Amino acid sequence: MRLSLLFVCLFGVLSITGLQAQSTETVSPWHSFEKVEFKLNDIPARYIKPRKPLPGNPWVWRAHFPDWHVEMDSILLERGFHIAYINTNDQYGAPKAMMAWDDFYDYLVTKKGFAPKVALEGVSRGGLYVYAWAKRNPAKVSCIYAEAPVCDFKSWPGGKGNAKGDAKSWQQLLAVYGLTEEQALAYDDQPFDNLGGLAAYKVPILHVISLNDKVVPNEENTFKLVERYQRLGGPTTVYSMSRGEQRLDGHHFPIEHLNWWADFIQQNSYPVQKPLAHKPYVQVRNGLPNAYRAITEQKKATVAFLGGSITYNPGWRDKVSRYLQETFPQTEFTFIKAGIPSLGSLPHAFRVEQDVLSKGKIDLLFLEAAVNDRANGTDSLTQLRALEGIVRHARKNNPAVDVVLMEFADPDKSGDFRQGKKPAELLNHERVAAHYQLPSIDLAREVYDRIQARELSWEYDFKDLHPSPFGQEVYFQTIKYLLKASFQAAASVKPLATPAPLHRSNFERGRYVPIQEAKLGSGWKLVDNWKPADGASTRAGFVDRPMLEATGPGATLTLNFAGTAVGIALVSGPDAGEIEYRIDNGPYRKMDLYTQWSHQLHLPWYKLFAGDLSDRKHTLQLRIAPTKNPKSKGNACRIVYFLAN
Incomplete structure (x- = not known):
């Protein structure tokens, strides 16, 4: 023609x-x-x-x-x-x-x-x-x-x-x-x-x-x-x-x-560049049908971001919020920023009630913990108990909540990929996501593969496990792909009932126990508005607040609690010491509170004493040990919350 x-x-x-x-x-x-x-x-x-x-x-x-x-x-x-x-x-x-x-x-x-x-x-x-x-x-x-x-x-x-x-x-x-x-x-x-x-x-x-x-x-x-x-x-x-x-x-x-x-x-x-697709790194599974209905039918939705410093810092989180607002301009969104630097799955499981769920019905929860779980040395079983606990706890708050599990990148994970191994943290995220049919994103593998394809370099583009603006864009674009794919299928997807738990002893009842419930012995005091006297840095939420403090060996306290797990949320600074603890008059065990970052920062730190107790009332006894880490300047223990499940 x-x-x-x-x-x-x-x-x-x-x-x-x-x-x-x-x-x-x-x-x-x-x-x-x-x-x-x-x-x-x-x-x-x-x-x-x-x-x-x-x-x-x-x-x-x-x-x-x-x-x-x-x-x-x-x-x-x-x-x-x-x-x-x-x-x-x-x-x-x-x-x-x-x-x-x-x-x-x-x-x-x-x-x-x-x-x-x-x-x-x-x-x-x-x-x-x-x-x-x-x-x-x-x-x-x-x-x-x-x-x-x-x-x-x-x-x-x-x-x-x-x-x-x-x-x-x-x-x-x-x-x-x-x-x-x-x-x-x-x-x-x-x-x-x-x-x-x-x-x-x-x-x-x-x-x-x-x-x-x-x-x-x-x-x-x-x-x-x-x-x-x-x-x-x-x-x-x-x-x-x-x-x-x-x-x-x-x-x-x-x-x-x-x-x-x-x-x-x-x-x-030209020549035309063909970057790697996002699809191989995204598992949509059952998608986000509940969140989509809340957004499009109720015209009101609450979206929470729970994670460590990569969630706390501005970047992908703000871009996701803006994308949702622009895509659904008629919907009233509430965004909950619940990122705290240095914290992984264990802290998230015990703080999710106070920092997220207490703020109302959550429709969509973004969860990340893989980077800090590796850095903090959280064992595999604790990761699974914590991640599953967060999902189940969130569903008790709102059975229709949708959860996205995200696995961010760091050099250690790239080292595992080079050896042909999948990092344990990623396997645990995927195991929980698969069991509950949750969407998940393997950003760690995506970043590694894009580096291998010479689309980017860690040194010049990504720069740090706290991503540069370039890295934030990589994360956001893949998350946006997941959202679009999930929303596309949402109308035809039926919400799933919550299955039986993977682990009977998961932390689905994780909570903070107020420090005021402890019975203090000699050497302990309740500081109404704690702040450091040594000039070391602090983190928001873990300073200018009530705290239990003991700085000398032999100081003792007792806590009566109910549940299957117990631990403490503390700040670990330059003078962090060692503690000894026992449960129900069992043998004392020793725990070092000093971390590799304590010399420069009063770091929020979460320690679990036991995670598989019988579900009944128990008694925790804790005392300051006479010994300390050779790098520490003292014997201090400062408790922000007790943890129980």
């Missing part, structure tokens, strides 16, 4: 994470190439086909004004690139537009075989779109080319600086974002904000501008973004166009050296 004739090609109905593609594609000529038009979720979209596609189908994604300055696009089409566009006009890069962009990307990559990395092209207000999407998806962007891009909507259309602005567009933007004027002026995610992840991926950007631009002044837009991006290590190029007629107060100008800019895109996009 001749190119000049309009024809229709049937390709059926698509469903990917809720995508609905129109059942027809309309093909028509476009500057001697073929333009394919269709609708995706009722949004007009299109792509231009090269006559001879390059291997891997590299592509350029235009934001807004798809038929403006098409000369460079034509060059790239001749070279074998596809040019794509989805009509989210008048949405100014708002979260609603980003959801449509995610769907468009998934469709073109999954169903049309486009390259996993795309070159973004933003003209004028298109800058709001390309940077909004790139910051959310840095691993999917090969480069950014922008012409006179808007990098701050307060500048345009707001007109709050030196730009003239556009009052009608400004009101439209406020409505799309759902912001008041005051909120818009305080908005903290402009294109030049939060560029750390994009810079960590070294995504190259190129801005072509006019120094005479009064509509989108460079001082408020390009120059501000470029300076920030460079300070973060992002590669940048700015070229000022000075030839030919410049119109619209310098905002419209001819593009010089078109081949240079086409080369920039081609060199950063």
